[in-house]
Amino acid sequence: MAISKISNYTIPTKESYPDNKTDWQPDPGRAVLLIHDMQRYFLNFYDQESELIETLINNLVRLRQWAYQHNIPVVYTAQPYEQPAADRALLNAMWGSGLPASTRDQQKIIDQLAPSENDLVLTKWRYSAFKRSDLLEQMQNWNRDQLIIGGVYAHIGCMVTAVEAFMNDIQPFLVGDAVADFSEEEHRLALKYVSSRCGQVIDTKSLVIDAPNIMTRQWLEQKIQQLIEEDELDPEENLILYGLDSLRIMQFASELKGQGINVSFEELGRNPSLSNWWSLVDARQRIAG
Template identity: 55%
Template sequence: MTIRQITDYPMPEATQLPQNKTTWVPDSSRAVLLIHDMQKYFLNFYQPDSPLIQSMIQNLHRLRSWAAQQQIPVVYTAQPHQQSPQERALLTDVWGPGITTAAAEEQHIVAALTPLPQDTVLTKWRYSAFQRTELHTLMQQWQRDQLIIGGVYAHIGCMITAAEAFMQDIQPFFVADALADFSLQQHLYTLEYVAGCCGQVTTTATLLPETDVLTRAWLTHRIQTLLETASEPIDPEENLILYGLDSLRIMQFASELKQHNIHIGFEALGQQPTLNNWWRLIEAEQTAAMV
């Protein structure tokens, strides 16, 4: 009756995204960023150090930083602990008691996305972030009619919020790589539904074209270019030297990373030259820069 442990899956790539029916263009003067249910309770159902969750948090952090720069209001939703039977109502039949008193600490937003003083945190009572909250009223006061959505879980609260936004003449922008779900299948299904019925599916990179944050897809492409094997897949755990990578090209890559403010030296790259390890090093550097 509660949420089961969630098996990690790869974040959907651009080639897997559905075609949108809409041609809406995000406008910082019209938008609100919604960070949906990013509480410890919900993320604890994923595996520790889940690459999916790390990627989602990183992208949400980027979106929040961009929103602050663009003076876009940022709204969080968070379910309370110890809900009464009347407050929780039918949710208990489907998901159990939710966040209990014994797990009160789990109601907090994850540390990497701690709300800033100027942000708004709404108490979340139902799937939709509009139900029993001030979200719609706040958006009217701010004269905003676009809602950028990221968080968990994609096929439940995030999707229902997007649908309700659409029904209130608010354009939802569903950020495919700033969401997580129970499975890749459900994640992709949700993107398909939103793109076809009630919103615009987009990506962090599309919303933030000027940012300089590196992605795993970028790393894979750069390694293939260095190895001159653009059309061949790379085993992420295989030693890249066996593919023909040499010291000169490792030094070249280290120099290129510095241009992106990623300071990983030749020795660190050469100790374990695999795609997975290089991505771990890059991701750690980028995450540390956010703190």
């Protein structure tokens, strides 16, 4: 009943997506981004070094940065560990007892997508992110009626959340290359169902194509302040002296790569200062543009 080890497969690309039945267009002023169940526990069933997981994480990082840049609310779901059998109810028959107490640390969202203090993290009780949560009420309070969905697993929680969004007059957008599943067949099943029954299937690039062009020095400074947890910094000072470590530099390099800015870990680590990093980022985004 538990999840088995998941074999690697190639994430479907835009050219192979099924035709959408509607012509809805994502609108930053109407949208909410949902990052679904990107917990260590669920990602551990994949090969962590696979292209599948690298693509998934990079595209979700790009989507989140696009959301931040456009003032789009970002919502996460995360399943709790050690749920009582009565609370899980019918889920026990399908999946067993859920996340055991021994996986307490694994229930955390992966580091590359760690929620910011302004993001909303919902406790996930059922397939749909709307079930036993205040997601619908939050979206109504924000006056938002579009939900952009990425994460795992495509044909279970992501697809069912899209269905329930549709049932509540919210336009769902399933990002086909920012979700992953048990297999390519089940991944494509989700794309087919959403595109033909309840929403739009889109790809990351089409949605965030303008993101690298609006990357600014102010954005970089704010990002560095988050990395080192400092309110003020000398733009010429070595960031290592502020407590920046190699892991966070590596994660930042991965985030930049996900946005189409190819600056390596080695380049960032060679002279880690705000001014030098901005020179690198600005030069590479001009090339990317």
